[in-house]
Amino acid sequence: MQDRITTILKAVADPTRREIFHALVVATTALPITQISSQFDISRQGITKHLKTLEGAGLINIDTKGRERFCYANPNPLKEVNQWLKFYEQFWDGALDDLSNYLDNIS
Amino acid sequence: MQDRITTILKAVADPTRREIFHALVVATTALPITQISSQFDISRQGITKHLKTLEGAGLINIDTKGRERFCYANPNPLKEVNQWLKFYEQFWDGALDDLSNYLDNIS
DNA sequence: TTAATATGCAACTATATGGTTGCAAATATA
DNA sequence: TATATTTGCAACCATATAGTTGCATATTAA
Numbered sequence: 001m002q003d004r005i006t007t008i009l010k011a012v013a014d015p016t017r018r019e020i021f022h023a024l025v026v027a028t029t030a031l032p033i034t035q036i037s038s039q040f041d042i043s044r045q046g047i048t049k050h051l052k053t054l055e056g057a058g059l060i061n062i063d064t065k066g067r068e069r070f071c072y073a074n075p076n077p078l079k080e081v082n083q084w085l086k087f088y089e090q091f092w093d094g095a096l097d098d099l100s101n102y103l104d105n106i107s
Numbered sequence: 108m109q110d111r112i113t114t115i116l117k118a119v120a121d122p123t124r125r126e127i128f129h130a131l132v133v134a135t136t137a138l139p140i141t142q143i144s145s146q147f148d149i150s151r152q153g154i155t156k157h158l159k160t161l162e163g164a165g166l167i168n169i170d171t172k173g174r175e176r177f178c179y180a181n182p183n184p185l186k187e188v189n190q191w192l193k194f195y196e197q198f199w200d201g202a203l204d205d206l207s208n209y210l211d212n213i214s
Numbered sequence: 215t216t217a218a219t220a221t222g223c224a225a226c227t228a229t230a231t232g233g234t235t236g237c238a239a240a241t242a243t244a
Numbered sequence: 245t246a247t248a249t250t251t252g253c254a255a256c257c258a259t260a261t262a263g264t265t266g267c268a269t270a271t272t273a274a
Contacts, residue, residue: 002122003122006120006121006122009116009119009120010120012116013113013116013117013120014113014261014262015109015110015113016262025195025198032220032221033220033221034219034220034221042262042263042264043263043264043265044220044221045221045222045223045263045264045265046262046263046264048221048222049261049262049263050262053261064221066220066270066271066272067219067220067221067269067270067271067272068219068220068221068271069220069221073198075195075196075198075199076199076200078192078195078196078199079199079201081188081192082189082192082196085185085188085189085192088132088182088185089182089185089189091132091180091182092182092183092185092186093183094186121231121232123232139250139251140250140251141249141250141251149232149233149234150233150234150235151250151251152233152234152235152251152252152253153232153233153234155251155252156231156232156233157232160231171251173240173241173242173250174240174241174242174249174250174251175241175249175250175251176250176251
């Protein structure tokens with residue numbers, strides 16, 4: 001199908017999915033689908049589709065418990081985006097003002 | 108239309124556009140469209156569309172000189188992606204092994 | 215056991231996206 | 245001046261995407 005990095009970037013390129021992901025990251029507990037969809041204006045099915053996309057990118061996991069499916073965030077795939085970015089960091093303005101970048105580049 | 112960050116993420120979510128962008132970043136000189144498209148299997152018009160998307164995201168600039176249009180990369184918009192990522196860095200595994208993250212979090 | 219709740223699946227719609235081809239216009243070269 | 249090169253614009257096509265609704269099913273609660 002497509003690259004892992006492409007799958008991840010496409011998943012977060014949608015603003016609604018970023019919102020859903022964010023809500024799950026800051027949530028103190030896993031949330032069932034209905035509860036997530038209650039926070040948005042689009043239908044539950046619309047939310048379910050977004051959740052599937054996020055799950056496909058590895059950005060969320062879902063645990064089924066009885067009739068409910070509890071979703072929680074897994075930010076780890078974003079490390080790949082970070083790595084992709086890292087190469088270009090040396091080319092953008094102000095890069096050398098950033099200590100971490102400096103350390104990366106002298107090693 | 109849409110968020111700046113959404114525009115940027117959508118631009119880099121396409122693998123062909125990432126390739127084009129990368130080619131321009133590592134190029135030592137600005138490249139005319141025909142020369143860029145010669146490096147890819149898709150048509151010149153296909154490349155032109157991608158260039159427009161990249162330009163719309165601010166990731167490249169284009170200078171017209173005579174009949175030619177010279178393209179060069181501008182990685183600065185990626186700083187916004189980096190900032191978006193930064194928030195989630197604290198939630199991913201191994202974040203504290205990274206000195207830069209550590210420094211960010213004690214300040 | 216009956217009713218309510220949470221969900222998945224399928225079908226459908228509208229629009230966006232990635233790609234193509236054909237043609238006209240501007241610029242450069244012979 | 246005639247020809248070749250570089251490009252933009254417009255139309256078109258196929259598929260992907262973001263969303264909807266309707267219905268069936270499983271689990272929980274009354």
